[in-house]
Amino acid sequence: MKKEKNILQWFNNELSNEELDDLKKSEDFKTLEKIKHYSSQLEAPKVDAQQALQQFKQRQLTKTKPKVITLNFKSFLKIAALLIVMLGGSYFVFFNNTESFSTQIAQNKTVTLPDNSEVILNAKSKLSYNKKTWDKQRNLKLDGEAFFKVEKGQKFTVNTTAGLVQVLGTQFNVKERDNYFEVLCYEGLVSVTHNNKTVKLPKGNGFKVTNGSIELTTNHTTTKPDWMQAESSFTNIALQEVIAELERQYNVTIKATAVDTTQLFSGTFTHNNLNTALQSITIPLKISFKIEGQTVTFYNYGG
């Protein structure tokens, strides 16, 4: 081991002369000396530094160019689009709390609201409210006709395009048509706001707007709107309104160009039989009708 260490030191030129003399006595010394001598005569291939530097600089130029990464707008757009879709999606999942109900022609639907208030939707009507804010504000949007049975509690508001109906706990009917708005209170007290005018309706009273003229009605004795008994009743209503209601309750198209649709109608029609309903409208007005599939044509006698 000592000898090996000395050899290493000798090759590192760190061996003293005495130690070297000692080493010279070993049998391998001649070979090692030759190895030491001749290996130092070896050489690696010479490199021309200047020429290599020139080459290096050239390749540097050609190599760095493709390294420039241009801002890739397409991939940016891809990511942006993805983000928008995700954010939009999550918005609709987490923040869109609007609950909507709607009824088709000839369909009634009972909706129970989160506070157990009941809304019965008449045909071709739409009701929506915000689930999230319901606990604080009982706000509803109505397009069409519905009967409300409101549980006692916070202010209960029905928004329609024609006006605002507010109650505390009561039963009432709201009917909103083109050029026609009617609220009937069946129990409790209802406040109706129409064109910035507020009217309070006690039980049995009604509020009616026909073509802009307001009419207050009293002494209603029924406890429920007639449409809930599968009937529609009218008092001095223009025929065109009656026809519109008929089309809502039966899936039919009514052609009434041959008759005067502004004449007033008072009466009731059933929701269960088209033929009977048509008769109860046409006979008092002295007009005839013809049923062809889904189309009903009104015409005058002898017309």
Next chain:
Amino acid sequence: MIENTNNLCEEKNFSDFYVKHLQSASNFAFYKCGDSAKSLDLVQDAFSKIWENCAKINFDKAKTYLFTSINNMFLNTIKHNKVVMDYAKAAPYLDTDNQSPEYLLEEEEFKTKLQNAIALLTDGQREVFLLNRIEGKKYREIATLLDISQKAVEKRMSIALKTLKQHIQNI
């Protein structure tokens, strides 16, 4: 200001650094792969790496970085040839006084044996042996260069000498 003069990103500084270390770097690469063209490629790649990362490399560490890069690139890319070293043309004989034909023939034979034996060493042993013999580097310097301990360098050197001795005496 001192930092500026030592900045490798300055083209002049880099060129100086390049010229200064090119030969030793290419020798080092050659001890490893035994092909002059390939070793120059390795060296150029290593210099490119330094140029690309010039801002990140400390000037004092650049040399170590260069050799480490060559070492890593060699391990990653090159399938190396048998490393056959050549003697310098003007190589003198051990005993310059003895010019008898027998002696000269014997020495030529020894030189060939040595060449073959060196080719048989492992990469690690050969690079240590040649860095010591040709470049005249101390074991400590080699250790820093290769980023290994001095003990490891001595171990490689010792095994290299033993292997060389055995091969030369057996043939």
